[in-house]
Amino acid sequence: MNYLDELESEAVYVLREVYAQFDNPVILFSGGKDSIVVTHLAKKAFYPSRIPFPLLHIDTGHNFPETIAFRNDLASGLGCKLLVGSVQESIDKGRVVEEQGKLATRNALQTTTLLDTLEELRIDCAIGGGRRDEEKARAKERFFSHRDDFGQWDPKNQRPELWNVFNGRHFEGEHFRVFPISNWTEMDVWNYIKRENIAIPSLYYAHEREVVWRNGSWIPNSEYLVLDGNERIERKKVRFRTLGDITITGGILSEADTLEKIVDEVSVMKETERGNRADDKRSETAMEDRKRQGYF
Amino acid sequence: MEISNNKLLRFTTAGSVDDGKSTLIGRLLYDSKSIFEDQIEQVEKTSKRKGHEGVDLALFTDGLRDEREQGITIDVAYRYFTTPNRKFIIADTPGHIQYTRNMVTGASTANAAIVLVDARHGMVEQTKRHIFIAHLLGIPHILICINKMDLVDYSEDRFYEVAAEIKQFITAIGIESGQFIPISALEGDNVVNKTKAMPWYTGDPLLSVLEHIEPDTVDHDLGLRFPVQTALRPQSGTFRDFRGYAGRVEGNEIHVGDEVMVLPGGQLSTISAIDKMGTSVSTAGIGESVVVCIADDIDVARGNMLVSKHNAPRVGNAVRALFCWMDEQPMRPNTKYIVRQCSDEALGIIKGIGYRLDINTLEKLEGAQTVAMNDIFEAEIRFNKPVFTDPYKRNRVTGSFVLIDPGTNRTVAAAMVQ
Ligand SMILES: Nc1nc2c(ncn2[C@@H]2O[C@H](COP(=O)(O)OP(=O)(O)O)[C@@H](O)[C@H]2O)c(=O)[nH]1
Numbered sequence: 131m132n133y134l135d136e137l138e139s140e141a142v143y144v145l146r147e148v149y150a151q152f153d154n155p156v157i158l159f160s161g162g163k164d165s166i167v168v169t170h171l172a173k174k175a176f177y178p179s180r181i182p183f184p185l186l187h188i189d190t191g192h193n194f195p196e197t198i199a200f201r202n203d204l205a206s207g208l209g210c211k212l213l214v215g216s217v218q219e220s221i222d223k224g225r226v227v228e229e230q231g232k233l234a235t236r237n238a239l240q241t242t243t244l245l246d247t248l249e250e251l252r253i254d255c256a257i258g259g260g261r262r263d264e265e266k267a268r269a270k271e272r273f274f275s276h277r278d279d280f281g282q283w284d285p286k287n288q289r290p291e292l293w294n295v296f297n298g299r300h301f302e303g304e305h306f307r308v309f310p311i312s313n314w315t316e317m318d319v320w321n322y323i324k325r326e327n328i329a330i331p332s333l334y335y336a337h338e339r340e341v342v343w344r345n346g347s348w349i350p351n352s353e354y355l356v357l358d359g360n361e362r363i364e365r366k367k368v369r370f371r372t373l374g375d376i377t378i379t380g381g382i383l384s385e386a387d388t389l390e391k392i393v394d395e396v397s398v399m400k401e402t403e404r405g406n407r408a409d410d411k412r413s414e415t416a417m418e419d420r421k422r423q424g425y426f
Numbered sequence: 427m428e429i430s431n432n433k434l435l436r437f438t439t440a441g442s443v444d445d446g447k448s449t450l451i452g453r454l455l456y457d458s459k460s461i462f463e464d465q466i467e468q469v470e471k472t473s474k475r476k477g478h479e480g481v482d483l484a485l486f487t488d489g490l491r492d493e494r495e496q497g498i499t500i501d502v503a504y505r506y507f508t509t510p511n512r513k514f515i516i517a518d519t520p521g522h523i524q525y526t527r528n529m530v531t532g533a534s535t536a537n538a539a540i541v542l543v544d545a546r547h548g549m550v551e552q553t554k555r556h557i558f559i560a561h562l563l564g565i566p567h568i569l570i571c572i573n574k575m576d577l578v579d580y581s582e583d584r585f586y587e588v589a590a591e592i593k594q595f596i597t598a599i600g601i602e603s604g605q606f607i608p609i610s611a612l613e614g615d616n617v618v619n620k621t622k623a624m625p626w627y628t629g630d631p632l633l634s635v636l637e638h639i640e641p642d643t644v645d646h647d648l649g650l651r652f653p654v655q656t657a658l659r660p661q662s663g664t665f666r667d668f669r670g671y672a673g674r675v676e677g678n679e680i681h682v683g684d685e686v687m688v689l690p691g692g693q694l695s696t697i698s699a700i701d702k703m704g705t706s707v708s709t710a711g712i713g714e715s716v717v718v719c720i721a722d723d724i725d726v727a728r729g730n731m732l733v734s735k736h737n738a739p740r741v742g743n744a745v746r747a748l749f750c751w752m753d754e755q756p757m758r759p760n761t762k763y764i765v766r767q768c769s770d771e772a773l774g775i776i777k778g779i780g781y782r783l784d785i786n787t788l789e790k791l792e793g794a795q796t797v798a799m800n801d802i803f804e805a806e807i808r809f810n811k812p813v814f815t816d817p818y819k820r821n822r823v824t825g826s827f828v829l830i831d832p833g834t835n836r837t838v839a840a841a842m843v844q
Contacts, residue, residue, distance in 0.1 A: 131713060133434035133513040139674065142703060142715040146655040146672050150728050150769065174703035175715070178668055179660040262504045269503040288501065289837045290527060290752045292534040294674075295766050295828045299835040313515055315506045 134322055141168075141310035142175040143294065144273055148255055148308050149175075149182055151298035155255035155308075156213065158244075158426060159185035159205075161197035162373040163330050164259025166204070167319055168310055170328050172257075173208060183257065184211035188244045190236040190375045191218040192354050197373055200331040215247030235378045241425045245281040248305055255298065255306045258426055263315040267421055273312050279303035281424035307426075316371075320396050324389045334392065336369040336384040347380025371396075432508075435641045438517040438532040438565070440556035441542030446573045450542060450611035451505060451518055452483025454633065457618035460507035483611075502532045511637045522552075526785060526800035527752040529556065530840055533563035534826070537641050540632070541570050545578045545608070548588045551786045554595055558788060561601050562748065562802070562842070564822050567639050568596070568604045571632060575624065576610040582626040599788070607632050648712075649737030650686060651677030651816075651824050653768035654730045658717060670701060670717035671726055673769070676823040678734070679711045680718070687735040688724055689814050694735060695722040729770035731814050731824075739814040739824055746780070746806050746844045748818075749797075753831065753838035756798040763838065765809060767827035773810040774829065780804035807841070818842035 131139065145168075148155050157172060159165045172181045185205050205212040217236050220226045220243045229235060248256060262269045272288055274296045289297055298306050311319070323330060340351035342361050348368050349355065354377050357363070368381030369392070386395045441447040455461050469482065505516040517532035519525065533539065539560035543553050560568050570592055578584045589606040596604045607616055608627050615621035616631040629635075654671045684697045699719040700707050710716045718732065726732075733739060751757055757776065765774040782794035782803040790804075797803050818825030829839040 131433075131711070133432050136434045136713060138703075139713055139715040143655070143674050146715070150656045175672070176658060177701070177704040177717075178665040178670075179658045263506045269505065270501045285501070290531045290828075290840065291837075292531050292828060292840045293823060293826050294535075295768075295826070297766065297828065297830055297835070297837045299764070299830060301835065313504070313506070315508070317508065318513070 134318065134325060137311070137314055137318060138171065138174075138322070140313065141171045144296070144308065144310040145172050145175040145257070147274075147296050147298070148257060148310075151296070152255040152306070154251070154253050155183050155257060156186040156251075156253050157181075157183050157210075157257045158259070159187050159201060159212075160259070160373065160426075161187070161193075161201045161331060162259065163319060163323060163334060164261065164311065166328060166330055167314075167322060168257060168259045169204065169208070169210075170326060171310060181208055181210050184213050186213040186215065186247065186251075186253070186256070188215045188240050188247065189217060190240060191216065192236055192352070192375045192377050194331070194333055194350070194373060194376050194379075196331045196333050200329075204329075213247070213251065215243045217243045219243070220246065235375055237375050237378060238420060238425075241281075241420065241423055244426070245424050248281070249303075253305060254300065255308055257308045257310065259311060260307075260309045260426060261314050261316075261319075262309075262312050271309060271312065271421075273309055274298050275307040275309065276300065277305050277307060277424065281305070283307075283422050283424065285422070317393075317396055320389075320393050324393050327389075331373065333370045333373055336367050336387045336391075338365055338367050339381075340364070341366050341368055341381060345380070347382065349378070349380050350376055352376045432512050433641050434513045434515065435538060435636060435639060436515045436517065436536045437538035437540060437636065438519060438529075438536040438560070439540045439542070440519055440529055440532075440560070441573075442544075442550060442552040443520075443522060445542040445544050446611040447518070447542050449483045450540075450571070450573065450609070450617065451516060453611050453614055453617045454516075455505065455507050456483060457614060458507050458509055458633065502528050509633065509637060514636065524800060526555070526559070526802070527750060527840075529559050530563060530750045530752075533560055533565055534822075534840070536560075536563070536565050538567040538569060538636065538639050539565045541568065543570060543572050543588060543592070545572050545574050545584055545588060549591045549595065553592065554788065555785050557592070557596055557601070557604075558599060558785070561596075561599060564818060564842075568601060569632065569635060570604055570606050571609050572606065573609050573611050575608045575615060576613050580608075580615075580623045582624070585624075585627075605629075605635060607635065647737070648677035648816075648821055649739070650680055650684060650732065650734040651675075651739065651821065652680065652686075652718060652732040653770070653824070654726055654728055654732065655769050656728050657726060668719075670699075670719045671732070672715070672717050673732075674715045675710050675712050676768070677712065677821065679709055680716075681709045685735060686720060686732040687738060688720075688726055689731045689733055689738070689741060690812055691724070691730075693722070693724045695720040695724055697721075697732075729768075731768065731770075733814070739816045741812045741814050743810075743812055744777075744806055744808045745813070745815055746804065747827075747841040748802065748804050748844060749776070749829075749839050749841045751797045751799055751801045751803070751839050753834075753836055754799055755831070755834075755838070756796055757839070759795075762810075762832070764830040764832055765807070765813065765827050766830060767813055767815065768824060770813065772813050774807045777806045777808055780806070804844070815843045817844060 226239045341348035369384040386392045503518045519532035585608045609616040618633045698721040701717040762773045765772045781790040816824040825843045
């Protein structure tokens with residue numbers, strides 16, 4: 131086996147353990163490449179059966195329209211049930227308060243919507259596309275990551291994980307986050323997408339769109355964008371390395387309009403993919419702080 | 427970039443505090459260009475705030491907030507880097523005795539171990555402990571890096587003096603091969619690039635050694651071992667009558683036509699088809715996740731194992747094993763713990779501790795009555811039903827299991843079958 135086969139085999143093994151150990155698991159589906167890869171792996175893991183998990187999208191309401199179209203097509207193509215938890219609804223119900231100001235995002239609000247949805251649907255395992263190379267707080271995350279009944283992660287009190295034995299035992303009200311592609315890097319994900327020829331939203335390919343230069347990256351124009359006095363909208367050829375809330379997901383200038391070219395471009399990339407996300411720039415421990423509270 | 431034949435190597439690192447483990451990993455990542463510019467900028471900022479000159483390479487590997495603030499590595503953290511020849515996964519583990527369990531965890535999946543030694547201090551108790559744990563967990567390649575050579579004037583004599591002392595120790599505990607490399611993590615000597623400072627060292631720098639290690643354990647006599655994770659029965663469309671067993675090949679290569687025995691029942695059948703994630707194949711090798719179909723209508727479920735009849739695992743209600751206790755709550759005598767071994771679950775009671783290991787002197791202390799976190803001990807465990815095991819030395823997957831406390835659901839011990 132080469133390294134991609136080995137990573138694939140490991141992820142498939144993990145997904146099958148989830149199926150065997152939990153009553154009501156879901157795949158957290160953001161429409162981004164990592165959750166698309168996890169979904170693809172789930173398809174392979176259970177073939178010729180159907181994927182035995184619904185897809186759950188935590189919808190900030192601030193989406194790239196392309197992401198939503200892609201999500202709907204994928205779910206219906208696979209015959210998977212699609213569940214949606216809406217941040218807008220959490221705001222309307224008064225569960226969370228919208229951030230104010232130019233740098234306001236709905237990213238942090240997703241945690242509440244996510245936890246509420248998991249509780250409401252009695253989900254005992256949420257499968258995510260998180261990778262340990264993404265961010266240093268993730269480097270210590272387990273494959274099977276325990277959450278207490280407040281949905282909180284306690285990084286100092288994690289279960290030891292040895293060999294290929296995964297312990298998903300939990301009490302009522304607690305749940306697990308499981309990360310089948312923990313050991314993959316961004317480069318591995320792209321190489322795998324290319325090898326398997328996996329369909330991904332067009333946003334990942336270089337395309338022309340209206341953007342504004344903010345915080346070191348090209349933020350797409352959208353109905354939610356509030357311009358500052360000296361900011362102006364330009365047309366640029368960009369692509370996105372991650373897809374999140376449209377208000378904070380920055381694109382990079384790029385000519386890479388095929389998978390081949392994207393893989394080449396990523397292999398010489400000088401910045402982390404999350405470097406273009408405003409939510410991670412807030413402090414050096416921004417991710418860890420959010421993760422402790424129950425973020426993805 | 428041609429990547430298709432590159433393999434994956436998992437290795438672990440251990441060293442006492444201040445031996446330079448974080449600096450070494452930082453150096454490997456930095457010199458192999460695996461660190462992005464924004465990460466470098468962040469670390470430069472932090473380095474400056476903490477009053478370091480230049481970039482403190484150790485900061486690249488410091489994970490969580492508390493640890494950063496205390497300046498120590500507590501948990502196992504995983505790092506990744508790739509060279510044109512190979513992908514690497516580092517399990518970065520702390521070295522202090524109170525973190526024995528973390529070392530054990532990191533070592534459980536590794537195929538190589540880097541043990542760091544400070545050239546000025548030579549072999550210390552922790553060095554022995556790290557080497558011993560690597561050996562205990564069955565890591566086939568042990569690389570001893572004698573670090574901070576810049577502080578001993580890159581002295582050949584000092585290097586051989588330290589190496590000889592360690593060599594004596596590793597031979598005594600039964601390790602056949604160990605490799606010694608003189609390095610300076612801080613200066614980058616012999617880490618990624620070969621240094622001019624030690625012309626007397628004719629071997630390769632650490633990274634090329636890591637690139638050329640054989641990552642697979644080649645033992646062709648493991649027998650067929652296929653623990654069933656789950657049965658797949660789509661019951662629809664063209665697959666109405668399909669029944670297959672999902673799992674990973676944990677022993678010898680399997681082939682369509684192989685005779686298999688189903689444990690625990692002992693029924694015999696043959697493999698009629700192997701499906702590799704949607705593609706029909708005629709063989710599958712160790713580590714591959716596949717779906718296996720068998721020719722006869724036998725009820726097979728999670729926890730069962732397909733094995734070769736003439737090279738079967740031991741089936742028994744008790745085994746002797748080496749345990750590492752991992753939980754803050756000490757072991758409770760006569761308690762039924764949940765045993766998880768491959769895909770199977772049983773209940774187990776630890777009976778009669780043979781000895782507890784003094785991890786510093788490696789002495790076997792007999793007559794131990796209690797064990798607590800980080801203790802390594804030998805004992806018999808009795809199961810409430812037959813469990814299928816191999817000696818850990820022969821098969822790390824079928825030879826290992828964990829104990830789970832039914833009261834807390836925590837994983838409390840790791841065990842290696844003797
Ligand atoms: N002179 C010298 N100092 C080193 C070397 N490697 C590490 N150090 C220093 O030793 C100290 C401890 O290193 P660190 O990597 O944090 O050790 P850790 O506790 O094992 O992770 C730091 O001040 C490093 O700069 C080396 O090869 N030569």
